[in-house]
Amino acid sequence: MIENENSRYPIAYYKDPGLPEYADNPLIAALPEILSPIEVSEILKKTPIFKQEETALPGHIRVHAINRLTRNFFVPQTLHILLEQKFSVLVRKSYLGRNPKTARFKRKLNSIRNIIQNHDLTSYIHDDFDSFASSMAIVGISGAGKSTTTNILLNHYPRVIYHPDYNLLQVPWIKIDCPYDGSLAEFCESFFIALDRRLNTNYRQKYTAGKPRIGKLIADVADLCLIHAIGLIVVDEFQHMNLAKSGGEKKMINFLVTLVNVVEVSVVLIGTPKALRLFSSEFRQARRAAGEGSLIWDRLPFDESWDDFTEELWKYQWLQAPMPLDEAMKLKLYELSQGIPDIVIKLFCIAQARAILLAGPDPEDEYLSTALLEDVFDEELSVVKPMLESLRKNKERTLEMCDDLVVPNIESALLNTFDHLKPNALKKKANLEMGNETETDLAKSAFENLTAMGVSPDIAEPLIREVVQSNPKATLIQIIHQATSSFSNAPGTTSSQQREKANIMMKKDSWGQLPARDLRKIYFDKTGSMYEALDGEGLIYPLKAFLSAS
Structure with missing residues (x-):
């Protein structure tokens, strides 16, 4: 590329990073300043837009607002801050031996490029190269937040930096998603595609035309890492790599170690536990393979971390009668999600949508209950039950069978929620065909009145038909009265009376959600004796005052 083409990218601005070995290297000095833990937390935290007045919006609009949680909700944990610190070290270490200001770098660059042109990099991986680059693996179950956190942290770094003094385009990091059942050749192609998107180049077309040998593809990847000063390669979903198609475990590991030892690019592998099993034996023996070590990305524990997460999440309810969060x-949220953030957020969103769409005209019916969460989980997230059951019982063998399980998409689940919508269904005219003209007009008037009251057309029509057929002489008022009486008693209808009935049948572990002066809630929340709890609520008659007065 010529300089005019490069000038469209951000030009390097060199800062003092606080260490002499960093400050004297343009590739490091052009990176953002090293962050403190507090600054990392501020970068990671994401909260959706939420306005209290939005709870008064129509239900079908609020369902769209709920979806903000899936895009803009993130509560930083200690593990996330640790990961940022590791990324910060990995990126900078990869540039320590690649300082474009030094003649040594140019000699080393030419030496490595000669090796690359031989298309046999793997024979050099155990040579004594003075590489500062390193590697690490991030291992955890699906939905735990590995990819989400990684994306947020990587986007803190520039995608491209142009150094005019060295006519160099620096790519601090690049992220590659492993193609499912992918081979090493497909991995290289994914690398070219990712770099083309970043730099608007055509490397994929240039290097993959004519089905080149795998050795040449590997050499081309290494060459581009040097040309564009790539600091960190993040490989996501590494468990999808097919080692058999790649020429075996050893060949894949040699390729990764080559990037670290010869090309001096730090490498991060992200995947489920299956990813480590793919190459555990060779990876332990490879030079520098241990690198920064493995980061085990577990689910949230049921402790203060879970309290912080759920209390923050609970603030974002677009419901008209939200219940307080209790133990x-x-x-229940932990029991259903097993501490997996992705699952609990989706469960929380879908449950809110279900509560809104099934509430009917009574705003008091819009609230979350443990029973509603269980129903939503069984209907919308049942596909993850085997994995969660394995986590609950700590069955490693069963969990391995669920290793590649994908958590359902929130958008489809929210759309499916509309299938449960009855009282708020679309209003439309229906051909009742009750008989003579008088009966038909009367039935249509009753139909229009019922639908205007919020009764679903597919419920109103059979109710009117039943009333007219049983009493052909019924007046309009009688038809509406009998139809609404039937409707209020129909199964599946939500009302304040039904809510009271549900409260009566509520299980003991859900008593904490009952109204404040319900005796069961008082019993559930008490810290001392029941008498003290009742007295504190003002439910004990002041007998002493009565006796003294008499």
Whole structure:
């Protein structure tokens, strides 16, 4: 590329990073300043837009607002800050031996490029190269937040930096998603595609035309890492790599170690536990393979971390009668999600949508309960049950069978929620065909009145038909009265009376969600004796005052 083409990218601005070995290297000095833990937390935290007045919007609009949680909700944990610190070290270490200001770098660059042109990099991986680059693996179950956190942290770094003094385009990091059942050749192609998107180049077309040998593809990847000063390569979903198609475990590991030892690019592998099993034996023996070590990305524990997460999440309810978060609800959320953030957020969103769409005209019916969470989980997230059951019982063998399980998409689940919508269904005219003209007009008037009251057309029509057929002489008022009486008693209808009935049948572990002066809630929340709890609520008759007065 010529200089005019490069000038469209951000030009390097060199800062003092605080260490002499960093400050004297343009590739490091052009990176953002090293962050403190507090600054990392501020970068990671994401909260959706939420306005209290939005709870008064129509239900079908609020369902769209709920979806903000899936895009803009993130609560930083200690593990996330640790990961940022590791990324910060990995990127900078990879540039320590690649300082474009030094003649040594140019000699080393020519030496490595001669090796690359031989298309046999793997024979050099155990040579004594003075590489500062390193590697690490991030291992955890699906939905735990590995990829989400990684994306946020990487986007803190520039995608491209142009150094006019060295006519160099620096790519601090690049992220590659492993193609499912992919081979090493497909991995290289994914690398070219990712770099083309970053730099608007055509490397994929240039290097993959004519089905080149794998040795040449590997050499081309290494060459581009040098040309564009790539600091960190992140390989996501590494468990998808097919080692058999790649020429075996050893060949894949040699390729990765070559990038670290010869080309001096730091490498991060992200995947489920299956990813480590793919190459565990060779990876332990490879030079520098241990690198920064493995980061085990576990689910949230049921402790203060879970309290912080759920209390922050609970603030974002677009419901008209939100219930306070109590210990019973925290426990139910953990029991269903097993501490996996992705699952609990989706469960929380879909449950809100279901509560809104099934509430009917009574705003008091819009609230979350443990029973509603269980229903939503069984209907919308049942595909993850085997994995969660394995986590609950700590069955490693069963969990391995669920290793590649994908958590359902929130958008489809929210769309499916509309299938449960009855009272708020679309209003439309229906051909009742009740008989003579008088009956038909009367039935249509009753139909229009019922639908205007919020009764679903597919419920109103059979109710009117039944009333007219049983009493052909019924007046309009009688038809509406009998139809609404039937509707209020129909199964599946939500009302304040039904809510009271549900409260009566509520399980003991859900008593904490009952109204404040319900005796069961008082019993559930008490810290001392029941008498003290009742007295504190003002439910004990002041007998002493009565006796003294008499």
